[in-house]
Amino acid sequence: MRQKNEKLKVYEFLYNRLPFSDDETEEYEAMQRMDLLEEHFDLYLSKINKENMELFWHCEVIIGTDHELINVLLATEYCYYLFILHDYAGEHFINPFNILIDSSYEAVYDLNRTEKVYEKFKEALIDDGTFQRPIIIKHVVMNETFRLVKRPSDQFLSLKNLPYYLKAIEHSAVMRKKQPRPGLQS
Numbered sequence: 001m002r003q004k005n006e007k008l009k010v011y012e013f014l015y016n017r018l019p020f021s022d023d024e025t026e027e028y029e030a031m032q033r034m035d036l037l038e039e040h041f042d043l044y045l046s047k048i049n050k051e052n053m054e055l056f057w058h059c060e061v062i063i064g065t066d067h068e069l070i071n072v073l074l075a076t077e078y079c080y081y082l083f084i085l086h087d088y089a090g091e092h093f094i095n096p097f098n099i100l101i102d103s104s105y106e107a108v109y110d111l112n113r114t115e116k117v118y119e120k121f122k123e124a125l126i127d128d129g130t131f132q133r134p135i136i137i138k139h140v141v142m143n144e145t146f147r148l149v150k151r152p153s154d155q156f157l158s159l160k161n162l163p164y165y166l167k168a169i170e171h172s173a174v175m176r177k178k179q180p181r182p183g184l185q186s
Contacts, residue, residue: 033087034069034071034085037071037085037086037087037142038057038071038072038085040142041071041072041083041085041140041142041162044162044163044166045072045166047163047166048166048167048169048170049170049174050074050170052076052077052170052173052174053074053075053076053169053170053173054074054075055072055073055074055075056072056073056074056075057071057072057073058070058071059073059082061117061120061121068084068113068116068117069084070082070083070084070117070121071083071084071085072085074169075133076169076172076173077133077173078133078134078172078173079133079134079135079136079169079172080121080125080133080134080135080136081136081138081169082117082121082135082136082137082138083137083138083140083157084114084117084137084138084139084140085140085142086109086139086140086141086142086143086146087141087142087143088100088102088108088109088141088143088146089143089145089146090102090103090145090146090147091103091147091148091149092108092146092147092148092149093148093149093150093151094111094148094150094151094153097112098110098111098112099111099112109139111139111153111155114137114139114155117137118135118137121135121137122135137155138155138156138157138165139155139156139157140156140157140159140162141156141157141158141159142159143159144158144159144160146158
């Protein structure tokens with residue numbers, strides 16, 4: 001069961017009780033949008049068996065001076081899956097510098113940050129023994145109108161592919177449970 005972000009709960013309690021600065025109002029609105037995206041993603045998660053997985057919501061990492069929100073972390077016996085949720089609409093493309101650009105040629109998201117997120121989690125998610133579980137990061141666009149043109153990217157999951165991807169994770173988690181990882185004690 002998904003828990004609402006604690007900071008969002010505080011903002012909701014204080015909203016209309018205390019004056020908010022423009023920055024606080026902007027952050028509150030962004031958190032509300034993110035909560036809706038997470039709620040939508042949770043509908044897809046509810047359709048799979050999570051018995052052999054660990055599920056974590058709202059992991060925040062600091063990269064340089066910026067914060068990066070990992071909305072969902074799924075841990076199976078053999079792999080870590082990190083999902084970053086977005087609500088991009090319309091056509092986008094990835095430029096040669098690995099930056100997501102929208103149809104009006106505005107920079108939307110720096111995909112180079114994904115590598116930095118990967119390195120942060122690689123440092124933090126250290127397994128015991130000699131086996132290190134792989135870390136897979138996916139950007140999930142929770143808007144059906146999103147389309148990636150020109151250069152495709154395996155970093156993105158569309159709403160169309162999300163159910164199949166989650167089912168594959170569920171299936172591999174069940175298969176792995178039947179045959180535990182070498183070196184694991186039951």
